[in-house]
Amino acid sequence: MDRIEFHIAARDGRARTGALRTPRGEIRTPAFMPVGTAATVKAMLPESVRATGADILLGNTYHLMLRPGAERVARLGGLHAFMNWDRPILTDSGGFQVMSLADLRKLTEEGVTFRSHVDGARHFLSPETSMEIQRLLGSDIVMAFDECPALPATEETVAKSMRLSMRWAARSRDAFGDRPGHALFGIQQGGVTRELREESAEALTAIGFDGYAIGGLAVGEGQEAMFGVLDYAPGFLPEDRPRYLMGVGKPDDIVGAVMRGVDMFDCVLPSRSGRTGQVFTRRGVVNIKNARHADDPRPLDETCGCPACRSYSRAYLHHVFKSGEIIASMLLTWHNLHYYQELMAGLRGAIAEGRLAAFAAGFAAERAAGDLPPL
Numbered sequence: 001m002d003r004i005e006f007h008i009a010a011r012d013g014r015a016r017t018g019a020l021r022t023p024r025g026e027i028r029t030p031a032f033m034p035v036g037t038a039a040t041v042k043a044m045l046p047e048s049v050r051a052t053g054a055d056i057l058l059g060n061t062y063h064l065m066l067r068p069g070a071e072r073v074a075r076l077g078g079l080h081a082f083m084n085w086d087r088p089i090l091t092d093s094g095g096f097q098v099m100s101l102a103d104l105r106k107l108t109e110e111g112v113t114f115r116s117h118v119d120g121a122r123h124f125l126s127p128e129t130s131m132e133i134q135r136l137l138g139s140d141i142v143m144a145f146d147e148c149p150a151l152p153a154t155e156e157t158v159a160k161s162m163r164l165s166m167r168w169a170a171r172s173r174d175a176f177g178d179r180p181g182h183a184l185f186g187i188q189q190g191g192v193t194r195e196l197r198e199e200s201a202e203a204l205t206a207i208g209f210d211g212y213a214i215g216g217l218a219v220g221e222g223q224e225a226m227f228g229v230l231d232y233a234p235g236f237l238p239e240d241r242p243r244y245l246m247g248v249g250k251p252d253d254i255v256g257a258v259m260r261g262v263d264m265f266d267c268v269l270p271s272r273s274g275r276t277g278q279v280f281t282r283r284g285v286v287n288i289k290n291a292r293h294a295d296d297p298r299p300l301d302e303t304c305g306c307p308a309c310r311s312y313s314r315a316y317l318h319h320v321f322k323s324g325e326i327i328a329s330m331l332l333t334w335h336n337l338h339y340y341q342e343l344m345a346g347l348r349g350a351i352a353e354g355r356l357a358a359f360a361a362g363f364a365a366e367r368a369a370g371d372l373p374p375l
């Protein structure tokens with residue numbers, strides 16, 4: 001198979017479940033993509049990431065272009081071979097991270113000039129250079145180069161930025177060309193303004209992409225405002241293409257977004273939290289640093305099948321975390337990624353069986369009940 005195909009197997013309300021089929025393997029949707037910023041999901045071996053149930057990873061163009069460099073990765077056989085992950089990889093365009101370097105960059109119609117946070121060297125990113133870098137990396141799903149304005153911003157600023165992103169989307173499409181087996185996703189912008197989200201979706205659909213991301217959310221607007229946008233924004237995008245909500249999110253963000261028709265997610269939260277002692281469980285977030293765990297022989301979650309829960313106590317995880325031992329990051333990251341993938345599997349199963357509302361209610365009730373009472 002040399003084409004990427006999206007197949008919807010079942011629907012429940014606005015939610016969908018199915019698969020995005022690629023030459024490197026199938027991505028079951030709704031899907032969560034762990035973030036492998038610098039060609040590694042921190043504290044995890046690639047085979048361990050796969051064992052949690054991940055079908056696809058995300059890599060960051062900005063970080064990889066600066067270090068080790070896209071040409072070097074290409075000479076070494078591409079990102080899959082370089083990092084020992086043979087399944088699909090999605091790369092972002094670098095735009096979001098460059099834009100967050102507010103005082104280290106200069107934005108023009110052509111693109112963005114910026115200084116590297118690694119060595120201060122000057123670099124230039126544009127739709128054309130971003131497509132070339134993502135091609136050199138060997139990414140399966142390539143993201144169009146866009147601008148995401150920092151919020152809060154006026155509607156006028158958001159509109160101007162969105163229209164620039166739509167011109168860049170057309171340039172990204174031209175520069176990407178025809179690459180069988182690789183997909184290009186466009187990114188809807190428009191902040192929290194319905195008319196701008198609609199205008200952006202129309203512009204992207206006219207250009208034509210293999211999938212569509214919803215960008216510019218989860219940037220500090222809060223869950224209520226984000227869900228407000230997701231009540232209409234996915235509906236402006238083509239029904240038969242995957243919809244990807246970038247940078248989201250917490251488990252309850254994901255459940256709410258799936259119910260509003262989103263198919264793909266990525267977020268650093270489960271891996272980053274694993275290194276800061278925040279543990280995601282079906283009973284909500286557990287802080288392993290808390291002294292209440294010091295004498296607790298029970299697992300984090302007795303129903304979880306991950307190595308941290310099968311073979312270690314809360315007391316041990318508390319101890320190795322407090323001692324700064326590397327195994328704490330390894331075990332807690334594994335558990336968090338496992339929890340996220342179990343959540344996605346639960347959502348997929350619930351949609352397939354038409355019981356998503358009951359699943360979401362059970363999810364909320366378990367979280368509301370809170371962690372196990374202390375011993």
Ligand SMILES: [Zn+2]
Nearest residue numbers: 304306309335
């Ligand atoms: Zn676990």
